[in-house]
Amino acid sequence: MQCPLCNLELRIKGTRTVAENDDSPDKATVVYTEQDLVCVNKKCENYQKVVSRQRAYLIGTPNG
Numbered sequence: 001m002q003c004p005l006c007n008l009e010l011r012i013k014g015t016r017t018v019a020e021n022d023d024s025p026d027k028a029t030v031v032y033t034e035q036d037l038v039c040v041n042k043k044c045e046n047y048q049k050v051v052s053r054q055r056a057y058l059i060g061t062p063n064g
């Protein structure tokens with residue numbers, strides 16, 4: 001994925017694992033890793049800002 005302002009390739013800044021609905025027995029549990037993508041162009045307004053987030057589902061799907 002590219003920065004919408006400068007078109008430089010975004011870099012992954014942080015990754016975390018998120019669990020949703022794991023305390024709700026009536027909903028399907030969803031677990032995913034979420035990555036923060038930042039621009040690393042110092043001249044860009046988006047420098048070190050989280051421009052986009054990328055999810056990879058480990059359990060479940062975006063729609064449950």
Ligand SMILES: [Zn+2]
Nearest residue numbers: 003006039044
């Ligand atoms: Zn940029």
